[in-house]
Each structure stands twice: as structure tokens, then as C-alpha cells.
Amino acid sequence: MSRLLSSPAERVILQLAFLIYNAVIGVLVGWASVRSPFFAGLALPSFAWLVLGMLAFELLSGLALRAHPASVLSMGSRIAGLLVAFGVCYSTMEILRVA
DSSP states (O other): OOGGGOSHHHHHHHHHHHHHHHHHHHHHHHHHHHHOHHHHTSSSOHHHHHHHHHHHHHHHHHHHHTSOGGGTSOHHHHHHHHHHHHHHHHHHHHHHHHO
16 A cells, blocks of 8 residues: 555545545446437447546546555455446436436
8 A cells, every 4th residue: 555545544535535436437427328329329338437437546546646556445445336336327327217
């Protein structure tokens, strides 16, 4: 881990920020998939956009913390983030299709 993430509290804050970020990405991708014909017509499925969003967070946080991006978050955090993004994305898609 980076020396900037030396305390457990700092790691927890980063992991919570990651989960919130993934929830926001999930809402945005879900909304765009239902409401934007252009976005829905792109070759990448929703799942790929979610993974690319996670990649962007890791790269930017690694850059900000001056650490290797792979060392910023644990694998458990990545799995939790993907599950949050996936669940929020497909829930948003279902809600918008019904409305």
C-alpha cells in the first residue's frame, strides 16, 4: 500500500469511496443503456462499461496517491465494487423500462 494509506481508516474511506463511485457508474450506465439509443447501439455491453469505470477509478486513485494502481485496492474491494455496480446498473435498467 501507499504510504498515504498508512492507517486502516484511510483504507476504509478509499474503499467506501470506491463503492459509492461504482454505484454512480452503475446508475449512469443503466440510464444510458435504456435512454440513449446511441449508447445502447455501441459494441460494448453494459458489463464492459462497468469494468472500464472501475479501471478509471483505480488508475486515477493510483495517480493521486502516487502508488501502483494494483496496490491501492484489495481484490475483495474490487469484487464488492463490481457487484455493487452490476446490481445498481441492472436495477436502474429494470426500473426505467417499467416506468
